[in-house]
Amino acid sequence: MPPRCGHAAEQTERVPRGSVSKALFWDTADPYKYVRISPCDQLYDFLIVGGEDHAVGHFTDKHDQEKPFRELEAWTRVRFPMLGAVEYKWSGEVWEPHDLVGIMGRDPVAEHMYIITGDSGTGMTHTTIGARLVADLIQGRPNIYEGVYNPKRGPSLRSFTSFMRYGLHSVQGLAGRVPYLSGDLKDIEDIGLGCGAVITKHGKKLAVYRAEDGTLSVCS
Numbered sequence: 001m002p003p004r005c006g007h008a009a010e011q012t013e014r015v016p017r018g019s020v021s022k023a024l025f026w027d028t029a030d031p032y033k034y035v036r037i038s039p040c041d042q043l044y045d046f047l048i049v050g051g052e053d054h055a056v057g058h059f060t061d062k063h064d065q066e067k068p069f070r071e072l073e074a075w076t077r078v079r080f081p082m083l084g085a086v087e088y089k090w091s092g093e094v095w096e097p098h099d100l101v102g103i104m105g106r107d108p109v110a111e112h113m114y115i116i117t118g119d120s121g122t123g124m125t126h127t128t129i130g131a132r133l134v135a136d137l138i139q140g141r142p143n144i145y146e147g148v149y150n151p152k153r154g155p156s157l158r159s160f161t162s163f164m165r166y167g168l169h170s171v172q173g174l175a176g177r178v179p180y181l182s183g184d185l186k187d188i189e190d191i192g193l194g195c196g197a198v199i200t201k202h203g204k205k206l207a208v209y210r211a212e213d214g215t216l217s218v219c220s
Contacts, residue, residue: 010049010050010072011049011069011073011086012038013047013084013087014044014087015037015083015084019082020080022037023036024036031052032053033052034051047080051072068091069086069089073086095119097118097120102117102149103118103149105137105150108151114137116130116134130149133149188208188218193210196210205220
């Protein structure tokens with residue numbers, strides 16, 4: 001089942017302790033947002049807000065990369081006016097199967113290996129289901145969800161087409177951010193200290209890195 005990979009943003013702010021119910025909230029917008037609460041200290045809780053998923057490589061400069069966080073903060077302050085300053089923020093990749101069903105069970109390649117992934121943002125739920133499923137598989141017990149989440153299940157033509165389109169979009173975005181990938185450099189001597197490049201030499205692609213002391217490392 002070919003997955004697609006996206007980036008999700010999350011950030012944490014303080015709110016007065018007990019001002020937000022202990023629950024997991026999310027909406028059905030696209031891109032969606034979700035909210036959960038976590039203890040901080042005797043006076044405050046942490047409000048953890050996430051979402052604003054976007055394709056890997058979609059944003060090309062620092063200003064664009066901050067956009068998901070700005071959107072999250074603006075959305076959150078409207079709904080939680082007691083919000084304090086943003087204390088932490090981070091972004092991570094999310095693997096999303098095209099049928100939106102998690103990938104859990106026996107690893108198709110490695111023997112005696114089991115996987116729980118492809119959560120599509122619902123990892124807290126999937127880890128519970130996955131743990132029960134994997135435990136049953138290890139002990140040889142039947143589980144009604146084995147076929148549903150089977151990592152070996154094949155993609156449909158529609159999902160494969162979507163996967164290719166999504167992947168091409170990400171590659172195009174990333175290509176513009178890889179130094180010298182477009183072949184601007186023609187010779188190894190053009191590579192500066194502490195820099196690397198992919199160049200063509202005698203019809204072959206070479207990955208070359210020049211260390212700060214001038215030492216060259218070349219891989220073909």
